[in-house]
Amino acid sequence: MKAIELKNVSLSFDGADALKQIDLSIDEGSFVGLVGPNGGGKTTLLKIILGLIKPDQGVVSVFGRPPEKTQGKIGYVPQYSDFDPEFPINVREVVEMGRLGRTGFFNRFSKKDKEIVRESLEKVEMADLMDRRISDLSGGQHQRVLIARALATRPEILLLDEPTASIDQKIKENIYELLETLNESGITILVSTHDTGVVYSKMTSIACINQKIVYHGEDEIPLEVFEEAYGAPVSILSDEHPDHPELNQNVGEN
Numbered sequence: 001m002k003a004i005e006l007k008n009v010s011l012s013f014d015g016a017d018a019l020k021q022i023d024l025s026i027d028e029g030s031f032v033g034l035v036g037p038n039g040g041g042k043t044t045l046l047k048i049i050l051g052l053i054k055p056d057q058g059v060v061s062v063f064g065r066p067p068e069k070t071q072g073k074i075g076y077v078p079q080y081s082d083f084d085p086e087f088p089i090n091v092r093e094v095v096e097m098g099r100l101g102r103t104g105f106f107n108r109f110s111k112k113d114k115e116i117v118r119e120s121l122e123k124v125e126m127a128d129l130m131d132r133r134i135s136d137l138s139g140g141q142h143q144r145v146l147i148a149r150a151l152a153t154r155p156e157i158l159l160l161d162e163p164t165a166s167i168d169q170k171i172k173e174n175i176y177e178l179l180e181t182l183n184e185s186g187i188t189i190l191v192s193t194h195d196t197g198v199v200y201s202k203m204t205s206i207a208c209i210n211q212k213i214v215y216h217g218e219d220e221i222p223l224e225v226f227e228e229a230y231g232a233p234v235s236i237l238s239d240e241h242p243d244h245p246e247l248n249q250n251v252g253e254n
């Protein structure tokens, strides 16, 4: 079954095209990387899949249904933390936010909610830091907590918007390993990223977007397609990626 399907989806903001005739099909159980230049439309595409933005044209379905009818099936990790990292709130309270709307009318968190919160924190290996203030976490730990909050909704699909922006290489790899484990447990994953060096080894397919889907496949993005999407030759070389060393730089990082 297709987890996500977009057919001929277009959207413009104030007359400027953000997405043009997007066709994208994501199988249930896959782990898809979404790459593309700044402003290429990655965040907009994720918001359309979530049902937060309606396209001007085209059809979007999540497990065969319109996004607004699939509440609870998608967990979302936004690009920027949507709460003040200095706010006096601890790890457990952030993850409990993932249960809001799932508690009964006037109910406090049930025993079951608390179990799900703990289980979500265990999955991201943060249960030991449950009582720690959010302001006292490292960047990588902070991202794990946001992933736990998304997992607390018990999603079948996880959408992540640049979860590794501004964290260092080693921690990035840990986050991708975590995503791989979650994928192996049955969650379909779509992650937007600038981390072109790590994406290829972990994912089942890569989509490259620059208003249009310029590539979607299981192989590495052909260099000429990649360069055209980014509008510049990829010239910084390193030896981290044995087959395509040109792709190891983090292109267009914010």
Ligand SMILES: Nc1ncnc2c1ncn2[C@@H]1O[C@H](COP(=O)(O)OP(=O)(O)OP(=O)(O)O)[C@@H](O)[C@H]1O
Residues within 6 Å of the ligand: 013, 014, 017, 018, 036, 037, 038, 039, 040, 041, 042, 043, 044, 045, 254
């Ligand atoms: N609410 C909005 N109003 C007007 N223009 C918008 C809005 N949201 C996005 N855009 C524009 O749509 C285009 C796509 O933006 P989007 O944020 O989806 O790109 P992105 O690929 O996620 O970029 P980045 O890698 O920089 O996060 C950009 O030109 C952006 O300025």
